[in-house]
Amino acid sequence: MSIKVVLPAAFVRHTDGQKQFASTAENLPGLIADIDQTFPALSTQIKDEGGKLRKFINIYVNEEDIRFLGGETYAFQDGDEVMLIPSIAGGSR
Amino acid sequence: MEYSCSAYELKCNECGKRFGNQPLSACPDCLAPLEIAYDMELARVTFTRANITAGPFNIWRYAALLPIPAGFQPDLPVGFTPLVRAKNLGKRIGAKNLYIKNDAVCFPTLSFKDRVVSVALANAQKFGFDVVGCSSTGNLANSVAAQSARLGLKATILVPADLEPAKILNTQVYGARLVRIDGNYDHVNRLCTQIADEYNWGFVNVNLRPYYAEGSKTVGYEIAEQLGWRLPDNVVCPMAGGSLIRKIRKAFNELIELGLVEDKPVRFFGAQATGCSPISTAVKQGTEDILPQRPNTIARSLAIGNPADGPAAAKMIRATGGWAEDVSDIEIVSGMQELAETEGIFTETAGGVTIAVTARLYAHGRISPDETTVVCITGNGLKTTDALSDQYHPERAVRPRLVDFDEYLRELDGAPEPELAEELAIAGVSHVH
Numbered sequence: 179m180s181i182k183v184v185l186p187a188a189f190v191r192h193t194d195g196q197k198q199f200a201s202t203a204e205n206l207p208g209l210i211a212d213i214d215q216t217f218p219a220l221s222t223q224i225k226d227e228g229g230k231l232r233k234f235i236n237i238y239v240n241e242e243d244i245r246f247l248g249g250e251t252y253a254f255q256d257g258d259e260v261m262l263i264p265s266i267a268g269g270s271r
Numbered sequence: 272m273e274y275s276c277s278a279y280e281l282k283c284n285e286c287g288k289r290f291g292n293q294p295l296s297a298c299p300d301c302l303a304p305l306e307i308a309y310d311m312e313l314a315r316v317t318f319t320r321a322n323i324t325a326g327p328f329n330i331w332r333y334a335a336l337l338p339i340p341a342g343f344q345p346d347l348p349v350g351f352t353p354l355v356r357a358k359n360l361g362k363r364i365g366a367k368n369l370y371i372k373n374d375a376v377c378f379p380t381l382s383f384k385d386r387v388v389s390v391a392l393a394n395a396q397k398f399g400f401d402v403v404g405c406s407s408t409g410n411l412a413n414s415v416a417a418q419s420a421r422l423g424l425k426a427t428i429l430v431p432a433d434l435e436p437a438k439i440l441n442t443q444v445y446g447a448r449l450v451r452i453d454g455n456y457d458h459v460n461r462l463c464t465q466i467a468d469e470y471n472w473g474f475v476n477v478n479l480r481p482y483y484a485e486g487s488k489t490v491g492y493e494i495a496e497q498l499g500w501r502l503p504d505n506v507v508c509p510m511a512g513g514s515l516i517r518k519i520r521k522a523f524n525e526l527i528e529l530g531l532v533e534d535k536p537v538r539f540f541g542a543q544a545t546g547c548s549p550i551s552t553a554v555k556q557g558t559e560d561i562l563p564q565r566p567n568t569i570a571r572s573l574a575i576g577n578p579a580d581g582p583a584a585a586k587m588i589r590a591t592g593g594w595a596e597d598v599s600d601i602e603i604v605s606g607m608q609e610l611a612e613t614e615g616i617f618t619e620t621a622g623g624v625t626i627a628v629t630a631r632l633y634a635h636g637r638i639s640p641d642e643t644t645v646v647c648i649t650g651n652g653l654k655t656t657d658a659l660s661d662q663y664h665p666e667r668a669v670r671p672r673l674v675d676f677d678e679y680l681r682e683l684d685g686a687p688e689p690e691l692a693e694e695l696a697i698a699g700v701s702h703v704h
Contacts, residue, residue, distance in 0.1 A: 187468040188299045223300055233582065234285070234302040241458060243563050243577060263464055264297040265304075265579050 181258040183209065185220075188264065192220035201260075206237065206250045209260065224262070234265045279338045281481055282308035284583075292338075294398050294473060296480040304579065305481045307338045311528060318529055320500065323492075329378075330386055330489040336525060337390055337489070338482045340397035347421065349389045350489050352377050354497035354645070359613035364630040368643040370503070371610075372494055374650070375618050380417050380441065381651035382410035382619075383515070387486035388418050391475035394482040396422065400473030404428055406463040407476075408456050408511070408572045409438030410619075410650050415475055416447035427472065429459050435571065437654045455566055457577050487515045491522025494645050495532050502526075502537050504642035507632065509625045509649055510541040510550050510595070511573045513584030519647070520587060539588050540638070541595035542628035544568035544603060544620075550578055551595035553585040561585065569600045569658050570620040572650060594637050602627040604662065607652060617652035625649075 184198045193199070199216065203209035210231065214221045226232050237244040238261040244252055254260070281290040285303030296305055317335035326332030330350035339345070353373045361369040374383035388411065395403045404427040405415045412428045419426035426447040430439070431454060442449050452459045460477075467477045475483045495502055502523055508516040516539055526532045543551040546568025549561045561581040566574035578584070588595055598606070603620055606627035611617050618626070629646050632638045652659075669679045 186297075186302075186464065188297055188302065191299070223302075232301055232303075234297070234304070236461075236577065238461060241454070243457070245563055246565070261461075261465075263461055264302040265577070 179204070179254070179256040181209075181254045181256075181260050184259060184261045186262060186264055189220055189223065189262070192223055193217050203254060205253055206231075206244060209254075236263045236265050237261070238263060278310040278313055279307050281305045292340075292394075294394075294400075294478040296478055307481050307485050309336060311525075314525075315529055318525075318531075320531055323496070330389065330486070330493075333489055333492045336492075338485050339390070339393055343393045343397070345389065345393065347379070347389055347418065349378055349385045351493060354494060355614065355616070357614050357646070360610060360626070363609065363613055365633045365640055366629075366638070366644060367640045369629075370494075370498075370643070370645045371614060371616060372490060372645050372647045373616055374490070375616060375622065375648050375652065379421075380410070380413040381654070382414065383487070383490060383647075383649040384410040384414040385418070386489050387411075387483045388414040388475060390486035391473075391479045391483035392418050392422055392424065394479055395424065395473035395475070398473060398479075400471070401425060402427060402470075402472045403475060404463070404466070404472050405475045405477075406430070406456065406460040408574060409434055409441075409654065410572055411476060412442040412447075412449070413438060413654075416442045416445035416449075419447060420445040429463055429466075431455050431459055431571075433571075435655050435657055437656065441654065456575050457563070460575075484514050484518060487518035488522040488525070490515070490647060491519035492526070494519070495523065495526050498643070498645075500532050501643075502532050502535055503645045505538045505540060505593070505638055505644040507540040507542060507625060507629045507644065507646045509573055509621045509647065510543050510578070510581075510584060511575045511621075512578040513541075513550055513580035513582075515647070515649070516541055516584050517580060517587055520591070537591065538593040539591045540593045540628070540632055541584060541588050542625045543595065543597040544570040544573055544624050545597040545599050546570070547574045547576060548597035549576060550581045550584050551597040553581065554588050554595035557589070559583075559586040559589075568603075569655075570603055570624050572619060572621045572655075573624060594632065596628040596631050598624055598627040598631065604658060606630070607659065608662070610648070611652070616648060618648045619650040619652050619655040620658050621650055622648040622652070623658075 180200050183201050201212045203212045239258050283298035283303050285301050323332050328351045329348040331345045355371045357369040357371045377385045402425045405411050406429050416426055428447050429450045429452055432451040463474055463477050467474045473479050527534045547566035549564050553561050559582045563577035566576050603623035606623035610626045669675050
């Protein structure tokens with residue numbers, strides 16, 4: 179099983195220019211662990227002092243906010259496109 | 272006339288790092304939203320009552336505390352909308368010192384978005400963007416389209432496909448490229464962040480957002496100035512993404528810091544539709560953790576299920592001792608009608624939300640009748656007439672003859688009072704058949 183992970187441009191400097199990568203993570207905690215291993219520089223940026231994903235980062239699976247899918251309990255499906263998006267998007271009428 | 276402003280630059284709210292001036296909305300390190308920080312010492316010299324009152328009757332009188340690039344020469348008279356004493360509405364809802372800040376008449380496209388867009392596009396030009404855009408539920412689309420046309424910029428505007436027809440038309444008429452997206456506003460906005468990453472376009476509410484949002488401060492400056500350089504006790508504000516309510520407070524705080532108004536606490540109250548109420552839900556639950564919602568309300572301009580400034584708005588409301596409420600679609604329509612019937616102000620559905628919430632705040636004793644309260648109306652009802660389509664029906668046409676008009680009145684109002692009938696008879700008008 180493999181998922182495609184898409185990153186915002188702001189993160190590319192922490193991934194040696196990679197805008198996306200493949201992961202075999204089965205869920206969100208697994209994906210964060212994968213990022214810890216593969217892109218340690220990125221890992222320090224996306225987590226707060228307590229090791230939790232920063233509140234300004236939204237996770238989308240395909241077109242859906244992962245919180246509507248069960249959040250950390252959601253099991254990634256083969257071929258899922260997982261996007262990390264800054265929460266700056268949102269909030270303009 | 273060229274306007275001078277204080278020195279300013281982008282600053283991360285979370286980690287405090289500064290980033291100069293560039294089209295950037297999120298901190299590259301922690302992704303927290305960026306805001307504009309000013310040289311407030313310089314502002315003490317430039318942002319004075321004398322300088323402000325010598326300026327034009329529009330938002331550019333406050334240019335010294337707006338992020339306006341050097342050399343920018345604004346010629347669009349946006350803002351300085353009326354602050355209306357609302358005695359009639361006040362009587363109905365139990366308020367004695369109620370004011371309406373009426374941005375339903377803001378120039379050029381009848382919403383408060385004209386303020387933010389004028390600041391955003393000044394910066395878009397400075398950064399050299401040929402193409403500008405936005406994600407919008409309507410009012411922002413209208414304003415970007417109109418002001419881009421005037422400035423000679425190409426505009427690409429993305430909206431949810433189910434937008435109100437009037438808001439679609441009011442974007443197309445200015446020649447903007449309108450892209451309808453099969454999804455809600457949150458879907459549209461996510462796509463726009465990706466487009467902004469890929470294309471060299473200036474999105475006013477994405478990569479130009481810190482500059483754009485500062486335009487909202489002018490609502491706060493105007494309220495204070497129009498109250499005679501005083502702050503109100505309370506402000507009631509509609510909330511979509513949660514930016515406006517925070518920026519009005521920022522304006523008040525800047526005025527206090529610079530000694531232009533008396534330092535006093537102002538309570539802030541947020542209004543949402545129950546069908547999309549992530550911020551009011553958080554306030555009621557005593558948290559600033561925003562749980563996203565799937566919007567389902569006629570107040571589509573407030574239908575942002577995952578508001579970027581929601582956590583900060585919820586925190587601010589609670590810190591000021593305010594509150595947030597949400598109202599049903601039926602109450603929203605009643606709110607629109609109430610404001611129109613009492614004050615002659617026709618607001619869109621978002622204004623219906625705000626009026627209905629205001630009434631509830633008084634009814635529940637969260638605002639006392641004597642307190643000076645300003646209610647922010649941010650958009651015009653002509654853009655959302657479909658929300659009222661079930662409320663009014665055309666009456667039958669009347670033939671152009673007095674006897675037919677008499678008959679018509681009797682149908683509507685019943686038989687005339689005896690005294691009136693007698694007077695009419697003396698006047699030679701026969702009413703009794």
